Amino acid sequence: MLKLENISLTVGNFELKEISFEVKRGDYFVILGLSGVGKSLLLESIAGLIKPTGGRIFLHGEEITNKNIQDRNMSIVYQDTDLFPHMDVFENIAYPLKSRGEEKIKEKIDPITEVLGIMGILKRKPVTLSGGEYQRVSLARSMAAGNDLFLLDEPLASLDSKSKSELRALLRKLNRSGITIIHVTHDYEEAISLANIIGIMENNRLVHVAPPEEIFKHPKSEFVAHFIGTKNFFSGKLKSINNTDLKEFSSSGIKIFCLTDITDGEAFLTIQPEEITISTVSESGSSRNHFAGKIIDIAPAKQGMEITVNIGVDIIVIISKESMIRLNLGIGKEAWINFKASSCKIYN
Amino acid sequence: MIKLNNISWMMLVFTFLGGIVLLFILAPIIGMYLNTSFDSFSEAIAEEEVRDSVWLSLWTSMAGTIIFSFFAVPLAFILARKNFPLKNLVNGIIDLPIIIPHSAAGIAVLGILTRDSFLGKGAELFGIKFIGNPAGIIMAMAFVSIPFLINASRDGFAAVPERLEKIALTLGASPIRVFFTVSLPLAWRSVLSGFILMWARGLSEFGAVIIIAYNPKTAPVLIFERFTSYGLKYAVPVSAVFVAVCLVIFVFLRLIKKKG
Numbered sequence: 287m288l289k290l291e292n293i294s295l296t297v298g299n300f301e302l303k304e305i306s307f308e309v310k311r312g313d314y315f316v317i318l319g320l321s322g323v324g325k326s327l328l329l330e331s332i333a334g335l336i337k338p339t340g341g342r343i344f345l346h347g348e349e350i351t352n353k354n355i356q357d358r359n360m361s362i363v364y365q366d367t368d369l370f371p372h373m374d375v376f377e378n379i380a381y382p383l384k385s386r387g388e389e390k391i392k393e394k395i396d397p398i399t400e401v402l403g404i405m406g407i408l409k410r411k412p413v414t415l416s417g418g419e420y421q422r423v424s425l426a427r428s429m430a431a432g433n434d435l436f437l438l439d440e441p442l443a444s445l446d447s448k449s450k451s452e453l454r455a456l457l458r459k460l461n462r463s464g465i466t467i468i469h470v471t472h473d474y475e476e477a478i479s480l481a482n483i484i485g486i487m488e489n490n491r492l493v494h495v496a497p498p499e500e501i502f503k504h505p506k507s508e509f510v511a512h513f514i515g516t517k518n519f520f521s522g523k524l525k526s527i528n529n530t531d532l533k534e535f536s537s538s539g540i541k542i543f544c545l546t547d548i549t550d551g552e553a554f555l556t557i558q559p560e561e562i563t564i565s566t567v568s569e570s571g572s573s574r575n576h577f578a579g580k581i582i583d584i585a586p587a588k589q590g591m592e593i594t595v596n597i598g599v600d601i602i603v604i605i606s607k608e609s610m611i612r613l614n615l616g617i618g619k620e621a622w623i624n625f626k627a628s629s630c631k632i633y634n
Numbered sequence: 635m636i637k638l639n640n641i642s643w644m645m646l647v648f649t650f651l652g653g654i655v656l657l658f659i660l661a662p663i664i665g666m667y668l669n670t671s672f673d674s675f676s677e678a679i680a681e682e683e684v685r686d687s688v689w690l691s692l693w694t695s696m697a698g699t700i701i702f703s704f705f706a707v708p709l710a711f712i713l714a715r716k717n718f719p720l721k722n723l724v725n726g727i728i729d730l731p732i733i734i735p736h737s738a739a740g741i742a743v744l745g746i747l748t749r750d751s752f753l754g755k756g757a758e759l760f761g762i763k764f765i766g767n768p769a770g771i772i773m774a775m776a777f778v779s780i781p782f783l784i785n786a787s788r789d790g791f792a793a794v795p796e797r798l799e800k801i802a803l804t805l806g807a808s809p810i811r812v813f814f815t816v817s818l819p820l821a822w823r824s825v826l827s828g829f830i831l832m833w834a835r836g837l838s839e840f841g842a843v844i845i846i847a848y849n850p851k852t853a854p855v856l857i858f859e860r861f862t863s864y865g866l867k868y869a870v871p872v873s874a875v876f877v878a879v880c881l882v883i884f885v886f887l888r889l890i891k892k893k894g
Contacts, residue, residue, distance in 0.1 A: 335800045355803035368801050372819050381815070382805035431805045 287311040287466055288332070288435060293341035295331050302328060304341070305492045307485055309468060311434075314461045316477040317470040319487030320509060325470035328487070329437045332468065333362045345435070360435040361428030365443045368424055369412035375423050376408040382431035395430060402426045402456065418449030425460065436460070438469040442476060454479055474510070478502075486510055504633040506554050516556045517592075517602040524553040524632060532574065532627055540598045543574040544630035554633045559604040561629035564593060565622050566613050573624035577601075581619050584610070595623050663877060670874045678871035687856040687872075688879055694768050694852065695836035698776035699783065699829055706780055706832075707825060710787035711817065715796070728785065731778050740845030743777050747846065770846040775836030782831035790824020791817060823891060830887045837880060 288309040295302045302324045309315045317325050330336045332343060334355040343351045350358055362368070369378050379398065383391045399405045402422045412420060421441055428436055438457075442450045457480060461467050471477060477484050478498050486494040486507045494506040505511040511519035522537025524546070535542045535555050542555060568578070579597035586592070591610045593603045603623060615621065678684050713725065731739055747764035748754050754764060764770035794817050802812040818825070840854035848855060853876040861869035 333800075333804055335797075335804075355800060356806055356808060358804070359806075360804065362801060362804050364797070364801075367795065367797065370798060370802070370816060370820075381802070381807070385802075385805060385807040385811055427805065 287313075287346060288468070289344040290332070291342045291344070293328070293331060293338045293343065295327060295336060295338040295340075297327055297336065300324060300327070301490055302331075303490050306341075307492060307495050309466060309483070311466055312461070312464060313466055313483055314458075314481050315466075315468045315483045315485065316481035317468065317485045317487055317492070318474060318477045318509070319470075319472065321472050323487045324490055325472075325487055326439050328492075329362065329439050329468065329470050333360055333437055334358050335362070359433050360437060361431050361433045362437040362439065363421070363424045363428055363441050365440045366417065366420055369415075369420065369427075371412050373412075374408065375404065375410050375412070375415070378412065378423060379408075379427045379430050381427060395426075398426050398429045401459075402429075416449070417445045418453060421445065421449075421453055422456070425456070429460075429465075434465055436465055436467045438467060440471055441469065442471070442473070505556070506633060511556060517559050518557040518562075520555045520599065522553065522555065524548060524550050526550055533632075535630065535632065538599045540577070542630060543627040544632055545627045546630070546632040548632045556631045556633075557601075557625055557629055559592065559602045562601065562603045562623050562625040564595065564603050564605060564613070564615070565624070566615070566620070568622050569624075571624060572626065574627040575625050575630075577623050579621060579623060581615060581617055581621050584615065584617055593621075595621055597623065666870055666874055666877070670871050674871040675874055678875045683851070683856065684853075684872050684875060687851045687853040688876055690768065690771070690850055691837050691852040691854070691876070692879070692883075694771045695775050695779075695833050695839075697768075698772040698779070698836050699833045701772070702776045702780050702832075703783060703829060706783045706828075707787050707818075710784050710825075710828075711791050711813065713784070713788045714791035714794075728781050730781075732781050736778055736839065736841030737845060739778050740774055740842035743774050743842060744846050747773060764846065766847050766849055768847075768850065771843055771850075771852060774842040774846045775839045776832075778839050778842050779832040779835035782835055783825075783828035786828025786831060787821065787825045790821035790828070793824070794820040826887075826891055830884065830891070834880070834884060 293305040331338050380391045404422050484501045485492050488507045520537040525534045532543045577597040579595040582596045583594040590604050590606045595601050746753050762769050799812050802816045844855050857872050
């Protein structure tokens with residue numbers, strides 16, 4: 287239905303690079319990423335509000351990269367600033383119908399307001415609406431526009447938890463009724479509860495597009511790794527080592543040995559903090575990975591203590607408080623960390 | 635003893651200084667009315683020449699404001715929404731009439747309105763004469779007052795979130811419909827402010843008007859003539875009538891704007 291091919295755009299000092307993805311009819315595609323990563327800009331470039339500096343956009347097979355906003359037939363809904371403040375709710379919803387010169391507007395609006403449960407607020411001005419009501423009116427207006435592709439920019443961000451869950455249910459209902467949705471958010475729970483496809487945005491790129499289960503099972507971004515509690519996450523290059531079953535993973539100048547059958551090339555590595563041991567003398571034991579570093583932070587974890595050791599990159603180790611006291615560990619002290627090649631998890 | 639802190643002292647001094655400015659503005663006007671007897675005021679109103687001059691001032695300045703708003707408001711919208719080369723120069727050009735002496739402005743406008751000029755010749759084909767004519771008065775008034783409408787409207791349009799206009803486009807509205815249903819209604823207070831300022835400025839214009847049309851006489855020209863020919867005593871009642879009309883209208887318009 288919608289296809290982006292190598293879309294790049296520049297707004298001030300901000301840049302998005304070579305974004306490509308495809309959304310099929312009926313998909314609920316969530317673009318997930320931290321605030322300020324460019325998700326909204328990407329959405330606005332799809333709607334035509336910003337012109338991309340490179341790449342092409344197709345809708346139903348037709349190129350729309352340079353098409354006028356009003357001819358794209360897609361609606362955009364923002365967090366809380368998109369209703370026309372000088373019009374009441376009815377006039378807002380009627381706006382797209384009047385723009386097309388349609389008649390019998392009330393009859394056309396009635397079923398929409400019924401579905402969205404906003405029949406009782408039609409005479410109110412947007413400024414008097416609650417967050418949930420506001421978003422329902424925005425969605426109603428998009429439905430009145432007759433578009434089958436909705437672009438939602440953090441639509442639930444300013445809602446309380448009750449309104450949030452009601453609106454989530456409503457969005458699922460709209461999606462089931464045949465409306466294709468592209469929804470950007472920084473809230474991964476929102477993404478899991480709504481999406482059938484998730485795209486992760488990081489460092490001005492779309493780094494991973496896959497179904498939710500795949501995204502969270504095999505993270506390819508620091509963003510997702512943090513969410514699922516994987517604290518030691520690195521991206522780097524994997525290389526076979528001759529005559530051994532080990533492979534060498536290099537990232538930010540450090541080399542880590544690991545046991546994996548993943549093929550050589552770009553890859554991601556995670557190590558659970560509990561799998562790493564720490565000592566004050568150099569003793570590697572059976573561990574293949576042995577690094578000297580400096581303790582830069584100590585903080586209580588859910589269980590035990592979380593020690594951050596800088597070995598060129600920051601590695602987080604979790605040990606018991608008792609061990610920490612026994613080893614007399616402190617910020618600024620030298621320490622050695624060890625972990626086995628088999629405790630590294632590699633994805634590509 | 636009441637102890638005032640530093641800020642209170644500052645506010646007291648500022649209030650005193652500000653009060654002097656208000657007095658400076660009000661004193662001459664109040665003085666003018668104190669020096670005008672009710673009889674001389676009534677006589678001035680009864681005079682046909684006075685009534686005609688006030689009416690001429692009112693309608694020519696309003697006509698100029700309405701006619702030129704069709705050009706000024708679109709220009710203001712472009713200036714608020716688009717960046718283009720030499721935009722600062724264009725903004726500077728718009729402010730030119732404010733800074734040049736109005737008699738010089740009158741001379742300049744006269745230059746393009748004479749029968750020998752392109753505009754003068756063209757207008758004559760349609761039977762319009764500028765010199766010594768209300769059409770010329772309209773042009774002189776508009777020339778000196780149009781920056782107020784353009785600047786206020788531009789600021790008003792700039793304050794309308796561009797996002798709302800773009801959302802209206804995504805809802806299938808044409809750009810012209812977006813302008814009339816979103817941009818203009820949201821900026822109308824500023825546009826109306828500019829409209830009132832332009833009208834007020836045109837209404838009170840003397841320097842440029844007298845160069846282009848001594849006759850028919852607008853109220854400021856009549857006041858000047860009464861003063862130079864008959865003296866202060868005869869100029870004050872006409873001034874009092876004209877100022878009263880202006881005050882009533884502007885208080886009314888400000889109330890409408892506030893209510894909106």
